[in-house]
Amino acid sequence: MMIENVISRSLRLMFAGGMALSMHAAYAQETTDGTMQRVEVTGSSIKRIASEASLPVQSFNQKDIKKTGVTTVTDFIQQIPAMQGFSVAADSVGGGGGGVTTASIHDIGAAYTLVLLNGRRIAPSNSGTTIDLNSIPLSAIERVEVLTDGASALYGADAIAGVVNFILKKGASPLEINAKYSRPEEKGGASNSISISKGFGDIDEDGYSIFVSASHDEQKSLKASQRSFAKSGIINFNDPKNGKALQFINGSSRSAPGNAAVDYNRTDPVTGAVVINPETNKPFVDSVNLNPYALAHGGKCAASNMDFYGNGNCYFDSPSTIEINPESKRDAIFSSGTVKLGKTGFQGFYDLAYTEARVVASIAPYPADFSVDVGSPLFNKYLAPNLTPAQLANATGAVANYRLSEMGNRVYDYGTKATHIVAGIDGNAFGWDINSAVTYSKNKQTQEYVSGFPLADKFDAQVAAGNIDPFAYPVGSMPDAMRQALLGTGFSGTYNTQTVEMKGIDGRASRPVFSLPGGTAMLGVGADYRNTSYKVQQANVAKQAQILFDNAQVDSEYARDNAGAYAELMMPISKKLEMTGSLRYDQIGSIDDKLTGKTVGKKENATTWKVSGKYSATKSLMFRAAAGTGFRAASMQEIAGPLEDWGVTGGNYQCPLTAATGMGGHPLASYCSGVGRQQFEAFQGGNPDLKPETSKQWSIGTVFEPIDSLSMSFDLWNVEIRDQVTAVSEGLIFNDPAKYANLFTTKHISSTGKDVLAIKLLPINIGKVENRGIDYDFTHKMKLLDGRLTSRLMGTYLLRSRYTTPGTDDQWETSLNRYGSNDKVSFRNIIRATTTYETAKFTHTLSASYRNGYTDKEQTAKDCAVIVAGSPGECYGIQLEVPSYTTFDFQTAYRPMKNVEITGGILNLFDRNPPFTLRNTGSHQVGYNPSYSSALGRQFYLSGSYKF
Structure with a gap:
């Protein structure tokens, strides 16, 4: 009855909004003779025709990707309406992003979205499971499959939000060269890319097949001063x-x-x-x-x-000095191959991917x-x-x-080297379809301090000698001799290196087992094991706190084992009804601290289940549903990480440990004496008492094709997480110092010899999270004149997105259509519409992307982030309504001959600026939110491809 009420209420909300409903059918593999080939479908261990799958899978091929005009995997993934809550490159501008970009399905989070390469895990960018999309080359991708139903028996119970599977190119293909150049109408942010690929051999005729590709792309930085909406704080x-x-x-x-x-x-x-x-x-x-x-x-x-x-x-005015979009570069090599193993009925295969990526972030000059x-x-x-x-x-x-303005901005260079190697066999024996492989995957990131960082001993010596005067000179007016003395205190070099290695082996097999009225039942079984190590090596400059205002950093090295086994049974009960059930057992080991020889945390294990089914009422109408459970252990760093320096808070706050807030008796209250509004020091660290997270999810949907040219479908989904792990945000700590009194500490500032108040951003089990929504898609195709017109409308409509206040299990908060206490917005309605008209020589594509408005962060008179103009100290409380944001893109592709294609396009056709917001937490950009809109503005691009 409860589920029935939820569904009926959800349908009323959807139809009231006049939305078309759908979830795009899974990609189908067709052989050269026109027969449908059974393949591995994302989300199942059983080989079958992809379009017969009962789980919701969105599939995007090369044509879909090219029509968007994007250059990187990150840009493409983040255009999909089902994606919310991901990290963007702009988060590296003072927001701790470290150059990493991620995927997040349904705003549930990157840690719950499993990213795969050809159906297998790759090394994460941290001590958990979050994948850096920068390590995946766009030029090598054949298609992208997005499973929007979570907790997979095949891949792992930690895929609570779903799975993004990048299927890479393979097989024989002509030599192809692609190049692209993109430039915003205003200054800054230009980008370019080039790639080359070639496929060799035919598996049937030659007994082998090899594909190789190489690519390079880069993005220039964009300064705050180059955009009117971001030029000042x-x-x-x-x-x-x-x-x-x-x-x-x-x-x-x-x-x-x-x-x-x-x-x-x-x-x-x-x-x-x-x-x-x-x-x-x-x-x-x-x-x-x-x-x-x-x-x-x-x-x-x-x-x-x-x-x-x-x-x-x-x-x-520190925001006026930053670069709001960081500079980035990426070089990638990919190869895949298949070889027949004699007459065994098996093939050997391999995947090899190597990427070097750099993100260079520039933020305000050093605070001393x-x-x-x-x-x-x-x-x-x-x-x-x-x-x-x-x-x-x-x-x-x-x-x-x-x-220290005369030193210039603080410039960070985040360099990543990612290696991914898979070798395995695939074939049939004793009636079983068998696939097994070993995987070695490595992600190494080096953080370089390029410029703008003073060494404490040198700086203190220059001040003591009277060679640096902090009180006399406005920006740009310091005498050259003094400026040179200041520059001479700077450090340039490696600050730390983080290495993640994953070694694993997996095997799976499927076969028909018995007959039912609807066909043959299929059984799939499998097991996997992986060992993941996480190592952070601090340079001496970090270990010894040689940078002014810095704290000593420590090395860390952890390792953990994961093992799992599963079984899946697909049963065609009748010609119209099919049911699938699966069980998975996961065991996650305790954490081995390699530096101390100790074990941190506990071993965790769980058995999770999933049941799904589909009912084909007619040839044009199909219903599907699924329900299951999930399980996720906290990351190694969340459990065992040492307390270490995390810079300063993103916002300015009044010192909270005072009599006025009822915190005058706090042991650290004396550190608030004489302290005005300012940024405070921050630490981050681990919590060995963290509990595993568990989840329950269900979905129900339909696919309707009333005529051959029209497809409509939708899926209503629901995910509930218990004991979710997250860090308490700085805003929560300062807004409720009594609740989080234990998260206040002190930090010793070596340059002043004083201790100052600081906060600890520690992970905790906050209780409960509930997300519910509808994914929809509407596709129509028709002949028009001498071409074909294809229109597609797809989106996600959030019905619920709420979480309990940290430390409670009954006080609910929401970020749905509002800037929440978690410093994020959960958008109710995200839509992307695309219309394509294709003829023999031309393809024209017009796209629109929509994101609804929301209630902005509240700025109270107590916070005093807003004042009456011309009246210093007259604080003003206000909360804005941020308007909706719609952009249009246009593209034309011209094929003058069979092997040549030239494409030109405009992104953000009407040059819409991002909406104004009063957000002042997180990354250092102000005036707009870089997580939800691009600062580049209208962009023109030209690309070309040539096949030899």
């Missing part, structure tokens, strides 16, 4: 309700020229005596903020800085805090004249809050 706008002029602020108190905070003992205003705190028997310490440059210039901050809060500080001793030349020249007699007489120390 100080944004003027009006309250849409009353027209009031406002300013959105995402500046930093680490400014150029620098601010200073002077500590002094509190004195009695009458007697002048120092006031003692009876609880500590030490003097009360107060602090005064000031900017010497502004005080010397009539209270006016230097260029690129502003006084927002009237608290004595100038705030630096350092001590200024009382009585020192800097103190006497800049601070003492701006203090009252009582403050000066009782001064105990000062800290300069400085932005």
